[in-house]
Amino acid sequence: MLSTGKRICPICEAGCGLNITTDGRTVVEIRGNKDDVFSTGHVCPKGISLAELDADPDRLTRPLILKNGKHVATSWEEAFELICTRLNQIKESTGPNSIAVYIGNPTAHNVGLSMGLGIFCASLGSSNIFSAGSVDQLPKQLACELMFGDGMAVPVPDIERCDFMLMLGANPIVSNGSLWMVPKFREKLRAFHERGGKLVTIDPRLSETAKLADQHHFIRPGTDAWLLGAIINELRMQGLDIPDRYRVKNQQTLFQHLQSITTERAANLTGIQDHQIRSIATQLSTAKHSVVYGRVGTTLQVHGTLTSFLVEIINIMTGSLDSAGGAMFPEQPFALPSRKKETPDYNRYQSRVSGYPEVLGQMPTACLAEEIETAGEGKIRALVTFAGNPVISNQDSNRLANALSSLDFMICVDIYHNETTRLADVILPGTSPFEDSHYDHFLGAMGYRNSARYSPPLFENTSRPDEWSMSLTLAFIVDQGTVPSAADLDEYENNIVASYIANYTQDPDGPLFNRDVQEILGSIGPERGVERLLDLGIRAGRWGDHFGKADGFNLQRLIETPDGIDLGPPRPRLNEIVISKDQLIDLAPAAIIEDLDRLDTSGVSDELLLIGRRNIQTNNSWLHNLPLLSKGSNKSICYLELNPLDAEKHKVESDDWVEIRSATGAIRVPVKVSKLISQGVVSLPHGFSGHRGANYNILAAAARVDGPSATAALNGIPVTISRIKK
Numbered sequence: 001m002l003s004t005g006k007r008i009c010p011i012c013e014a015g016c017g018l019n020i021t022t023d024g025r026t027v028v029e030i031r032g033n034k035d036d037v038f039s040t041g042h043v044c045p046k047g048i049s050l051a052e053l054d055a056d057p058d059r060l061t062r063p064l065i066l067k068n069g070k071h072v073a074t075s076w077e078e079a080f081e082l083i084c085t086r087l088n089q090i091k092e093s094t095g096p097n098s099i100a101v102y103i104g105n106p107t108a109h110n111v112g113l114s115m116g117l118g119i120f121c122a123s124l125g126s127s128n129i130f131s132a133g134s135v136d137q138l139p140k141q142l143a144c145e146l147m148f149g150d151g152m153a154v155p156v157p158d159i160e161r162c163d164f165m166l167m168l169g170a171n172p173i174v175s176n177g178s179l180w181m182v183p184k185f186r187e188k189l190r191a192f193h194e195r196g197g198k199l200v201t202i203d204p205r206l207s208e209t210a211k212l213a214d215q216h217h218f219i220r221p222g223t224d225a226w227l228l229g230a231i232i233n234e235l236r237m238q239g240l241d242i243p244d245r246y247r248v249k250n251q252q253t254l255f256q257h258l259q260s261i262t263t264e265r266a267a268n269l270t271g272i273q274d275h276q277i278r279s280i281a282t283q284l285s286t287a288k289h290s291v292v293y294g295r296v297g298t299t300l301q302v303h304g305t306l307t308s309f310l311v312e313i314i315n316i317m318t319g320s321l322d323s324a325g326g327a328m329f330p331e332q333p334f335a336l337p338s339r340k341k342e343t344p345d346y347n348r349y350q351s352r353v354s355g356y357p358e359v360l361g362q363m364p365t366a367c368l369a370e371e372i373e374t375a376g377e378g379k380i381r382a383l384v385t386f387a388g389n390p391v392i393s394n395q396d397s398n399r400l401a402n403a404l405s406s407l408d409f410m411i412c413v414d415i416y417h418n419e420t421t422r423l424a425d426v427i428l429p430g431t432s433p434f435e436d437s438h439y440d441h442f443l444g445a446m447g448y449r450n451s452a453r454y455s456p457p458l459f460e461n462t463s464r465p466d467e468w469s470m471s472l473t474l475a476f477i478v479d480q481g482t483v484p485s486a487a488d489l490d491e492y493e494n495n496i497v498a499s500y501i502a503n504y505t506q507d508p509d510g511p512l513f514n515r516d517v518q519e520i521l522g523s524i525g526p527e528r529g530v531e532r533l534l535d536l537g538i539r540a541g542r543w544g545d546h547f548g549k550a551d552g553f554n555l556q557r558l559i560e561t562p563d564g565i566d567l568g569p570p571r572p573r574l575n576e577i578v579i580s581k582d583q584l585i586d587l588a589p590a591a592i593i594e595d596l597d598r599l600d601t602s603g604v605s606d607e608l609l610l611i612g613r614r615n616i617q618t619n620n621s622w623l624h625n626l627p628l629l630s631k632g633s634n635k636s637i638c639y640l641e642l643n644p645l646d647a648e649k650h651k652v653e654s655d656d657w658v659e660i661r662s663a664t665g666a667i668r669v670p671v672k673v674s675k676l677i678s679q680g681v682v683s684l685p686h687g688f689s690g691h692r693g694a695n696y697n698i699l700a701a702a703a704r705v706d707g708p709s710a711t712a713a714l715n716g717i718p719v720t721i722s723r724i725k726k
């Protein structure tokens with residue numbers, strides 16, 4: 001018998017609400033849910049393909065352990081016993097830092113796994129916590145940490161009210177937004193244009209989004225900080241300064257260090273002419289509501305943190321930061337206790353070999369391989385990955401794969417056998433997305449609009465632990481040294497929930513200050529699971545019932561409104577955002593000024609530079625196996641785009657094969673000659689390997705990083721190409 005259910009798609013940041021038709025345990029059809037208050041019917045091929053993911057016989061359903069060089073299925077008990085023995089041996093003999101953790105991208109869309117692994121990391125107490133953030137957005141978060149004191153406070157364009165947008169290194173038509181939940185971007189852009197809005201894009205490639213822009217400027221990869229610096233100086237010459245309403249410090253220091261960035265020098269380095277730079281500045285200063293937005297092209301490059309920082313400096317100068325139609329700080333119903341702190345979560349400790357700084361409690365993946373390879377106290381001997389595929393997604397892949405193969409013990413929590421998990425001693429399978437719940441606890445505060453949405457599991461999962469309980473079991477194992485019984489795990493979860501409640505009741509600025517922990521513990525529901533923490537955070541949030549207020553939200557209210565509740569456009573709230581001790585926005589943190597000074601010494605290069613791109617049918621390194629998404633040959637996605645002038649120079653034509661060589665390695669791919677890519681730049685998607693395509697990250701040197709955050713500079717890699725016989 002057919003029935004229907006609703007579920008938020010967990011793949012990307014659009015967060016589409018889906019209508020799902022099921023027949024028993026089988027998904028029959030998936031469509032965009034038009035009634036979803038946030039996504040209003042948006043869906044893409046990846047969302048539709050979740051039916052195939054759910055039914056995929058290759059998706060792992062039983063734990064696997066390595067026996068005589070082969071992965072064989074085993075029971076959960078045996079898998080946990082093995083993990084308990086080995087992890088605790090390593091922890092006791094060489095300490096918690098010899099066990100590293102790698103947190104992959106899908107954890108951001110999986111609330112049970114994400115909160116559970118957080119508890120695991122806290123129990124483990126290792127300083128070697130890595131994540132896909134250092135091959136993605138950490139520079140933006142660090143910029144916000146240094147500026148506002150909160151790396152979780154990332155402003156997003158208020159697209160429904162702005163009328164001028166400068167977009168650098170982002171392609172939301174394909175990516176559906178990033179650090180910005182913006183489903184139906186195409187329609188929103190149309191409405192923006194109908195209101196008279198103007199979009200200017202800055203990208204070395206005429207991307208799918210750039211094609212819809214009012215103006216597009218090709219830029220030499222990695223030079224965005226020059227462009228932004230010059231725009232800031234132009235804005236000053238046009239009479240703009242830091243508006244009085246922003247409470248800031250170190251303004252003069254910033255402007256002094258920016259002085260040497262003249263528009264002429266910036267034009268020379270970026271390839272954008274000086275009159276065009278002036279025109280961008282004029283459009284920014286004269287627009288009623290302007291906003292500057294940058295993504296992967298601005299973070300995964302040599303000046304990722306500086307560039308991200310300068311984006312917000314412009315938003316401040318134009319008065320856009322925190323005002324309607326500008327760069328706003330959205331909110332979500334789920335709230336954490338306030339996070340006031342003495343100093344930024346930055347550089348509190350350093351990596352052992354290269355001395356890279358900690359960023360928001362994490363080490364950069366740039367040092368993962370060397371920390372495994374280098375002998376001595378603190379050497380990484382074991383790794384636990386959660387929903388990540390670092391062998392494909394991280395830099396210097398071949399070296400990293402070798403390093404991972406040399407580990408004493410490796411556990412992967414994943415739903416597939418792939419380039420990373422095949423190296424594991426134990427693989428613990430997650431559930432199908434339809435067997436777990438969904439709440440955007442991380443991205444919910446980056447929506448184009450505020451909303452409250454939650455999806456319960458569509459199907460009951462009876463055959464194995466959900467990822468919250470699995471992570472909690474791992475936490476118990478490293479905490480207590482034994483595998484928990486069901487009763488142990490219940491008690492452990494109760495204690496954890498009670499300690500979370502205590503964090504809220506001890507927060508003098510929060511609504512639960514001084515309330516009774518046990519009383520709250522007794523009234524949050526349901527009985528078990530990550531839902532208890534969700535209920536707690538929602539009830540303690542801005543719209544919450546604060547355990548007593550009539551009409552306030554709790555989780556149950558969200559369950560009863562499966563299409564979500566619209567909570568309106570974001571409101572100005574900078575006073576809540578700036579949590580640095582002096583409550584001033586820091587315009588010149590030392591790490592930024594140092595990188596600004598480094599910028600000054602870089603020169604023009606005429607090397608061929610490699611950059612990445614995304615495709616609507618793919619999502620990083622996974623989903624390629626699903627029939628719906630792998631229609632057509634892989635060659636149709638994983639090819640090198642080359643400008644006609646470069647093609648002529650290298651004597652290659654479309655469909656020829658080339659070897660791309662960098663300082664670290666070489667890969668072979670087919671070519672497509674295209675005017676979409678600027679001269680001197682080539683573009684290739686990441687996430688491929690084997691028969692599906694070549695792995696981009698074999699070409700990325702581990703040491704090529706953004707200065708302040710040591711995030712991988714995966715874009716702008718100098719390469720050479722030569723035609724080969726296929």
Ligand SMILES: Nc1nc2c(c(=O)[nH]1)N[C@H]1C(S)=C(S)[C@@H](COP(=O)(O)OP(=O)(O)OC[C@H]3O[C@@H](n4cnc5c(=O)[nH]c(N)nc54)[C@H](O)[C@@H]3O)O[C@H]1N2
Nearest residue numbers: 104105106132136387388389393413414430612620621686
């Ligand atoms: N050259 C280049 N490299 C890049 C990028 C680039 O632009 N250029 N982009 C970077 C970016 S932005 C990112 S975010 C990273 C991504 O880097 P990673 O997070 O390391 O890699 P993914 O390819 O997202 O792999 C996700 C893994 O999670 C598993 N998985 C999916 N859903 C679940 C689940 O619900 N539970 C569990 N347990 N496992 C699950 C999948 O099987 C897959 O193995 O790649 C980065 N790498």
Ligand SMILES: Nc1nc2c(c(=O)[nH]1)N[C@H]1C(S)=C(S)[C@@H](COP(=O)(O)OP(=O)(O)OC[C@H]3O[C@@H](n4cnc5c(=O)[nH]c(N)nc54)[C@H](O)[C@@H]3O)O[C@H]1N2
Nearest residue numbers: 169170171175178221222295296297615616618619620715
């Ligand atoms: N279809 C699909 N959607 C996805 C993903 C996917 O793999 N496939 N991945 C998801 C993830 S994990 C993320 S983080 C987001 C990323 O979301 P986006 O950042 O919007 O996506 P990208 O397509 O990587 O866009 C980066 C752009 O930067 C440009 N670029 C490269 N180098 C430079 C540079 O030096 N300067 C400038 N100005 N531009 C540069 C590239 O040409 C590209 O157009 O997408 C998410 N959505």
Ligand code: SF4
Nearest residue numbers: 009012015016044047
């Ligand atoms: S755009 Fe596609 S992948 Fe992203 S949330 Fe929507 S349906 Fe899922």
Ligand SMILES: [Mo]
Nearest residue numbers: 105135136137
């Ligand atoms: Mo990402």
